[in-house]
Structures are given as C-alpha cells and as structure tokens.
Amino acid sequence: MKGKAGGNNKPYAIVLTAFLADRLIERLLRKISNPLVPVISMEADEREWFDASGPDCFDAARAIIERLEDLPETVRLSGNTEDILLARMYSRERDLIADYDPRKPAMVGYRVLGGQLGDACETAHALFRRGFLNRTFFDRLHVCPQCRSSALNVREECCKCRSPQIGEETVVHHFPCGFEAVEGEFRQTADGLYCPKCSQLLRHIGLDYDKPGSAIVCKSCGAVDDSTAVGFVCMHCRSRHDAGRMPVQDWYSYQLTPAGLQALLGGGTDPRKPDVETDHFKVLLQQAIRHEAAFGTPFQVLKGVYDPAEDFRSHSLRLAEQSEHLVSDVLRSALRPVDTVAPCENGMLILLTHMSEADAQKVISEIDHRMAEVVLHDPGLRFHILSRSECEQIAGET
Ligand SMILES: [Zn+2]
Ligand SMILES: [Zn+2]
Numbered sequence: 001m002k003g004k005a006g007g008n009n010k011p012y013a014i015v016l017t018a019f020l021a022d023r024l025i026e027r028l029l030r031k032i033s034n035p036l037v038p039v040i041s042m043e044a045d046e047r048e049w050f051d052a053s054g055p056d057c058f059d060a061a062r063a064i065i066e067r068l069e070d071l072p073e074t075v076r077l078s079g080n081t082e083d084i085l086l087a088r089m090y091s092r093e094r095d096l097i098a099d100y101d102p103r104k105p106a107m108v109g110y111r112v113l114g115g116q117l118g119d120a121c122e123t124a125h126a127l128f129r130r131g132f133l134n135r136t137f138f139d140r141l142h143v144c145p146q147c148r149s150s151a152l153n154v155r156e157e158c159c160k161c162r163s164p165q166i167g168e169e170t171v172v173h174h175f176p177c178g179f180e181a182v183e184g185e186f187r188q189t190a191d192g193l194y195c196p197k198c199s200q201l202l203r204h205i206g207l208d209y210d211k212p213g214s215a216i217v218c219k220s221c222g223a224v225d226d227s228t229a230v231g232f233v234c235m236h237c238r239s240r241h242d243a244g245r246m247p248v249q250d251w252y253s254y255q256l257t258p259a260g261l262q263a264l265l266g267g268g269t270d271p272r273k274p275d276v277e278t279d280h281f282k283v284l285l286q287q288a289i290r291h292e293a294a295f296g297t298p299f300q301v302l303k304g305v306y307d308p309a310e311d312f313r314s315h316s317l318r319l320a321e322q323s324e325h326l327v328s329d330v331l332r333s334a335l336r337p338v339d340t341v342a343p344c345e346n347g348m349l350i351l352l353t354h355m356s357e358a359d360a361q362k363v364i365s366e367i368d369h370r371m372a373e374v375v376l377h378d379p380g381l382r383f384h385i386l387s388r389s390e391c392e393q394i395a396g397e398t
C-alpha cells in the first residue's frame, strides 16, 4: 500500500500492491475513514473494494481524483451519507446500479459504493424523495423477519408437518370396491397391485381400476395431500417461516438528477432542507392562513399519527405495505381533490381549505369509518385537528 500524498484535504489514492483479505481491507478503510478516496489494486481483483485493478488502474484513480477535485470541499469532507453517496456516483461517473451479490446478507449490492455505506437503501431512498436521484426498479427480494437476511431457501413443504421431504405419487382407484389411495398403499407383487380393502388383484386399467391423478405424500409424517405449502429457510439464522409472513424489500437502481448534481456542486444536500412535498404543503398552508385573515374563509389541518404501540411493521412488512396502500386509497376517497396531504414525522398532515371545524370532525369520522371497513389490519392511524398556533408553527418552520 502506498501512503497518501499531501494533507487530508487533498485527494489521494490507496494502491494495493498485493492481495489483502477482506477483513484487512475493511480495517484499513475504517482507519483512513475517507469514503471517497479511490482504492485500486495493481493485481487483477474483482472485489467490490476496488475502483479498478490491473495494469490500467492508475488511470482510473487519476480520473476519480480529478472529478473529486471538481467537488466543493464541504462535499469532499462531508460526513453526511447522502453527500458521500452522491459524491461517489459523481466521482466514479457511475449510476447506483443494483446487482445481486451473494456475499452480502441482503444479497444485493451497489458496486459504486465500494463496500462503503452499508447497503445504503435508506440513504438512496431519501435522496430519491428529495428529487436528487431518479430510480428504476431492480427486483423484489424476500427478507428474513428475524435477521433481515435475504439468503433464503424457498422450498415446497408438507402442509401438515412442514417437512420438505415430500414426493408425488400416483392415485389408484379400484372400481369394484370404490377404494382410492396412493399407489404405495396397494400391495405390490410380481402379478401387479393388490387392493388393501378387498384384497383383489387389479387387472385391467380402465376396466377394473384407473389412475385418476396424483397426490403429495410426506415421507416424514405420512400425510397425503393434494397440494404443498411454501416455506422459507434463512441461511443466516436458520429460522423457518411460512410464505405468507415473509416481508419483501424492493430494490432500485438510481441515477443522479440535474437537481442532485446541482446540490452536489453547490456544496452538499443539506439534510435539514425540507422535502419538496412538505415545502409545497407549507406554501399552501401559508396561503390558507392569509385567506382566513383577509376573507374569513376557515381552514383546518388534520394530523394523522401512527400509534407506536401498534408497530404493525414488525408483524409483516407485506401486510404493512398493503395497509399503507389501503390507507392512501381511503384518504383519496374520503377527501376532496383540493385537499392536500403531506408526510410528517410518523404520520401525515392534511390541509382542508374552506372548511369549518365541525365539517373537519365529520371528515375524521368518515376516514375512521372507511378505514375500519377497508383496512383489515388496523395500522393505528389516528387523526386530530390542529390548533391555530400549531398550524402557524408548521407554516413558519424553515
Ligand atoms: Zn378393492
Ligand atoms: Zn408431513
């Protein structure tokens, strides 16, 4: 490994001249704690740590350093994961492309991150929400509810005892006595099959017996069934789960948007800046406050908060996602097209323009009523009307 050239503020590269084990590289990078520095290997090495390897690796490192030098110092030295992510994309001139990576528990990774920033899903999603990244769907993976790993074996199981030791057997129907069972229950002899109920030999298929289909036989408990269950076994924590209770995670690839590039070159994403959505909400709320003062047209703001005791996400992610979709369906049907919904900490805000407090109360009852009808698993979302001072506080926040 070659040392750094110049002070901490100047870009430099880490060059490995010989093979190093993963855990040593990990330790080295942690020590350097500069997640933007190019890492190259003079020996051909395909591992994710390296921006380039082999004879041309110096050219790649030089190109990365030049692009890092384009970035303002506030970004180059930023400890904010959003800045780091965008700066890596920019300096490597690569999108955040999701790909399968069986060495990771999540089974998906982003090569451009070079093993930095963990799986970075939350960070990328936050940047997408703020308009700094575009995204395209990559894949949906099941996730172990116990340890969050996606290294899972999906298997067919016996519906009764959940053993994967199952087989398909032909079903035999004996016409004279009406007995029907899987072939293994008939006594097998050199002459043919003997019926266990009437002890007769089965002679002519189609005349005294037939084979109407097949059944699933469990070699573990002996159960005979016409279908199987699907089960998941986690390769990391060895837990077994039924298919219906498996959470899923959607993975995306991301591309830098002009707004993302502008933020990056302008000094960073500044995580304190509000979302576009909440900004829009604030403008409308300020307008509603002004209209009320000038024309006496009342407005109301509802705040919906998820009950933390419900914590329905921990039961099943899929159930939670379904519930969230249903909640937005309910809101769309209970609200007027002119009403505005914006996300807030652990819930949402709804601006109802031209509405009295009594009518807002009716809207809440309507939402509660429809919610109980439509959403099977109560997500614990409860609405209340905000006071004027609370509204003014939201409108005034910067
Ligand atoms: Zn029989
Ligand atoms: Zn069984």
Ligand SMILES: [Zn+2]
Pocket: 144, 145, 146, 147, 148, 149, 234, 235, 236, 237, 238, 239
């Ligand atoms: Zn697990």
